[in-house]
Amino acid sequence: MTAIKHALQRDIFTPNDERLLGIVNVCKAGKKKKNCFLCATVTTERPVQVKVVKVKKSDKGDFYKRQQTWELRDLTVVDAKDASKENPEFDLHFEKVYRWLASSTAEKNSFISCIWKLNQRYLRKKLEFVNVNSQLLEELPKAEESVPSGESQSVAGGDEDALDDYQELSTREEQDIEGMMETCEYAISNAEAFAEKLFKELQVLDGANIQSIMASEKQVNILMQLLDEALTEVDTIEGKLSSYEEMLQSVKDQMDQISQSNRLIQISNTNNNKLLDEIQFLVNYMDLSKGHIRALQEGDLTSPKGIEACINASEALLQCMNVALRPGHDKLMAVRQQQLLFAELRDTFARRLTNHLNNVFVHQGHDQSSTLPQHAAELTLPKHSPLHRDLLRYAKLMEWLKNTHREKYEGLSRTYVDYMSRLYEREIKDFFEVAKIKMAGTSKEAKGKFGKSPDVKHTL
Template sequence: MTAIKHALQRDIFTPNDERLLSIVNVCKAGKKKKNCFLCATVTTERPVQVRVVKVKKSDKGDFYKRQMAWELRDLAEVDAKDASKENPEFDLHFEKVYRWVASSTAEKNSFISCIWKLNQRYLRKKVEFVNVSSQLLEESVPSGESQSVAGGDEDALDDYQELNAREEQDIEGMMEVCEYAISNAEAFAEKLSRELQVLDGNYMDLSKGHIRALQDGDLSSPKGIEACINASEALLQCMNVALRPGHEKLMAVKQQQHLFTELRDTFARRLTNHLNNVFVHQGHDQSSTLSQHTAELTLPKHSPLHRDLLRYAKLMEWLKNTQREKYDGLSRTYVDYMTRLYEREIKDFFEVAKIKMAGTTKEGKGNKFGLHGSSGKLTGSTSSLNKLTVQGSSSRRSQSSSLLDMGNMSASDLDVADRTKFDKIFEQVLSELEPLCLAEQDFISKFFKLQQHPTLAQVNSILVTLRKDMVRLMMNKIFQSIETELNSLIALGDKIDSFHSLYMLVKMSHHVWTAQNVDPASYLSTTLGNVLVTVKRNFDKCISGQIRQMEEVKISKKSKVGILPFVTGFEEFAELAETIFRNAERRGDLDKAYVKLIRAVFMNVEKVANESQKTPRDVVMMENFHHIFSTQSRLKISCLETERREAKHKYTDHLQSYVINSLGQPLEKLNHFFEGVEARVAQGVREEEVSYQLAFNKQELRKVIKEYPGKEVKKGLDNLYKKVDKHLCEEESLLQVVWHSMQDEFIRQYKHFEGLIGRCYPGSGITMEFTIGDMLEYFSSIAQSH
């Protein structure tokens, strides 16, 4: 506004021998905003004429033009609309009523105050002032003083006053600067007159109301704060007036500058002391409310504190521009105080989270937690895990969440409810921290004027970087305990149950993603990103731990193997993981873990099968790979499709191998005989000549066949069924599948034997002692009897 006043004085009013005393930016009430300026002016020649002049920009917007003028003596009434509340509207009653809306209440009040002064001084007919604060009018003209509109009594200008020695020196100094001061005295006098008018035009004149606000204004009430804001801005305008060469040597200018400096320093001290006290008092009030949050997993809200302090944001900006040292000191004080406050709150908050997570309450001063994992014991003990042996399926158990102990645990053992509870607690922690950090960062940016304006990045990228760095440094200091507390909570969750890392990876990833979408460079985004690294490391450690435990498994020599615990453990892991990672951002991490785990499962199933003494290798492979294939077919994990097909292939291969090897036992001599027959044929003996071989003649064939009458065959199959039943585990339910496969293989072998007899012993009339129908009846009755 100061620059506009200078321009209007120079271009419009000086050529018309007028002085501009006050200006207000307005638009007509109730219409589209076409801004113009109302100017209060006086003529420089006697008798003085007082006018209200309307000035607007040209249509092209490159200069100002005078549009309309009213004589002040024609003004009947000034209506300020409301004397108690801030309102930018006002009416001027000339020959008709002109309704205006000022750009700010402060400008409107200043303009009305000037009109009142001019009315009091120059007009006999007094203007009526309606809805104008009496305080405003009283501040304009204190009693007992001779008033002037622009800071000097114009009537006194006609009186001659002798210059003192200092003033003579000032005039001589100005004459030295001005080359034509002596040669053209009239021009020099005119120049002095114009410059004095500028000085006299309220540019270096601060109202007594503003002075009182700076010296004694109430900094605790909204109205007092607003008055101090207006006064501080007015002071800054006065101090920043551009002086022409030589003006700084004038005694009056020096006195004003000295006054302004004293006012600035005084107000800066008052403001700094007051805000320091506000920090302390607000802190005490905030601390008194902490007790209500101790039993709940919630953080105290700081919005009341922020709201109260933001009223001082403009004053902080003034302090930043005028007293940077005090601004920096206040910044440090705020950060130091808030660090202590947040540290207490965050520590209490995380303590509640840990208690809830551990499922215990405080006990004594030590506040030791009774930590319960999925099996009711601490997960820290790994010595027993390393010694874990594969025992009977009814007695397998371990002390931690692992693929080894999950496979054979009931729903209650898995503690699904506890894991769900943990997930909710962890989510609540992150959900409470997120708005707390964002709110504090937003407040710091606004209160300390560290926001990034849209055009600022183009103007000065270095300044933007500095502001961001300041916000980051302040946030790092204030919330220095968050990262430590989060890592501590994560370590506790991981200790209670290593599978908690799955929940934490999903939750933390989501919150990092959300924070980065809001502001990638924010404190929250950076901190959560750092913590996410720890969570991912724990997740990887969990997967590596499961693999290591598979490799350390020892098998029992006394019990059948059955479904290995890490095989059923992988099934439970996959079911849990698929639930947790549904629609998660970090699905890729799980897929990589799946591949590592399933390859380890494959490798260690083969290892156990090779080492097994009680259970045949084919049974270990068949049962476990059947379980793996069924799990993958049910869960449809796309990244494991190759492993699913491989598991099916291994299952069918070892099923066939087990069936063939097992069937060789009940008809052992018959099998050996025909194997010998096939060997002779393979050596080149013609099939019809095999019967001439001494060891394989018709008599030897009849002798072997007589050893296996139907009764003996059924007895042998019954013994085979019992043996298979001992080999296979109940949980996989493959007994009937294997038995049916044996039936099919037995029939195939029977037909093969009959074919050899027909080709190698043609016309002998030799047949088996039992038929295929007999075989089907044997297999069926044996299965039903068991």
């Protein structure tokens, strides 16, 4: 605290012709802020003015600055909060109440005692001290109280400062004084002559001091010039620091923009990857090759190779139409167009397949090659294995038609049953006709051989 007191005296109060008499390290009660100092000061010029000054360290932390000043005559109440217990809190009542929290109770008590002494010495006003220990409010000596305000060079707590200002004489100074006293043998008998000699010696010393001051004026000017240059250099450095700070702020802003851009790029990449996955999904599961489209539109349904191509194309089409779309896919224009294309291909191929199979059924129903010849050697019904083998090639296509167009499938089934039933009826009819003929021929041969035929009735 002593070092801080000397620094404040040198940097703040000496340039303003003030003396620092009391100091306390405080912060505002109930708030977590930087500490500051409350200083009790008096002016060195008459009339003496007593002030309470709030001093705070600069934001850069390299020097102290005066923040607020109150006249002691404006102080009305000093509240120490508690006179019996140690409590670092205290209040000063100026135009409003300022609540402080000292770093220690000892500093608070010392500062309050200094305020009381300054009021007793210089102001003599009615200042109320509340919750203050009576030992802190000591009465000043009568000799000090008799000194008028503004005429005393001592200050509150002046006993301590006077001891600090007092310096013992050195050995050489003692010898000089003793020599001067020895040369004045008449000092005791003639006090006036001794005083006159002392006055002359004092004038000589004053002249020497003046000459010394004049001789050091040049050095003082040089020192002031150096100080001015130092201040100029400090201003230059502060300007550079300000420019560096602006550059750093600009770099920070640019880095923030880059960071924001990176985040946007990452979001864009993520969206692009998700979009690519969706596109790949649609392309993989909803894309029908040109060969399959050609087979569905104009594939040959008579040759084995063409039938196989149509089977593969129909299965691929059914797989594309039954794919489970993800939410939102049905709102895409391309997906809707593809679904319309699939529906058109399905209807077209179903119509082609139905027409072709209908023709096949009609052709098989009217096929005369399977009719039983009238003069057949054996009386048996014709076999339909070639017809069945021809229709087995369309089994998978019929299954596809059953899953996609139930009505067309049922219509073909009825057509097949209709024409095949006609074929079977015709074959059975022919079978009985041939059987009748053969039975009639056998009867004639038997009659010619035996002379007469027995009386037998043949019933078919």
